């Protein structure tokens with residue numbers, strides 16, 4: 001039974017702690033949160049003890065650390081976990097600074113400890129199956145990927161101001177997915193953005209509507225479309241075009257029931273937001289980490305994947321700000 005220390009009992013910490021508790025292969029031994037009641041409530045639910053971040057990281061009866069605290073704490077907590085010799089599963093992003101990620105990864109590399117980053121979309125059953133068929137050659141060699149990702153509504157302004165901007169906060173998931181699908185590094189990024197949903201987002205120096213085109217050295221192209229608004233729910237679709245055909249994965253609806261009348265065909269809404277849409281993906285991500293740590297397999301997405309996605313997010317932000325394509329090294 002792998003004994004976890006979970007740091008952060010907020011939205012995503014709860015999802016992960018519940019998966020660990022239900023896994024039958026691991027347990028949440030300790031939980032920490034800056035808000036004592038948040039830690040106490042979740043600890044009671046999953047059968048854990050409450051302790052401080054520092055005590056959890058050095059505890060002899062903790063085998064692995066799961067980091068679900070706000071982004072500014074991730075790099076320090078990864079380093080502390082690694083220095084204590086513990087495998088770490090950390091929520092995305094490692095840091096909003098590429099330099100800070102590089103420093104953090106050097107420590108992990110020096111300690112030779114395991115670090116997995118929570119890019120959950122790789123574990124979505126449909127996206128994972130699509131990527132496997134792609135690698136198995138179902139549509140020949142990849143030429144172009146299209147990723148559409150729209151949130152049902154914008155986050156609160158307090159969140160927007162600290163998020164690092166749409167490219168680093170929201171599109172980071174799609175940038176990782178692009179690398180996962182295309183299987184090559186992107187070397188040039190071209191971005192457009194606007195605040196069409198809420199002018200306050202623009203006034204805060206961010207965008208709520210964006211499109212990115214990226215290209216690899218061999219010429220493969222990816223197009224990503226993001227919006228902080230979709231009147232019909234959490235729009236999550238991908239399509240990959242290859243030399244022998246096309247693969248695509250669409251949205252998932254609440255039910256498959258359709259009503260047909262003279263007005264046309266009407267189906268249920270699509271799953272509303274990330275906890276519903278990616279529930280299976282979050283569970284599969286944590287179970288993959290448990291399996292890797294228990295059996296000694298390597299993990300993916302790794303710290304390097306976290307770094308590469310952040311480089312693309314920085315390039316997209318710079319391209320939007322300057323209006324010019326940005327090369328990525």
Ligand SMILES: NC(=O)c1ccc[n+]([C@@H]2O[C@H](COP(=O)([O-])OP(=O)(O)OC[C@H]3O[C@@H](n4cnc5c(N)ncnc54)[C@H](O)[C@@H]3O)[C@@H](O)[C@H]2O)c1
Nearest residue numbers: 008009010011012013032033034035068069070071091092
């Ligand atoms: N992979 C995904 O789809 C996904 C989804 C949501 C959030 N996230 C990431 O997960 C992280 C947490 O996001 P969230 O939405 O759960 O936030 P949240 O605000 O709901 O939860 C964060 C929790 O951490 C606690 N906290 C703050 N500072 C702390 C500290 N120093 N030590 C211990 N606990 C501390 C807070 O009290 C809060 O309960 C962010 O980095 C975010 O980017 C990823």
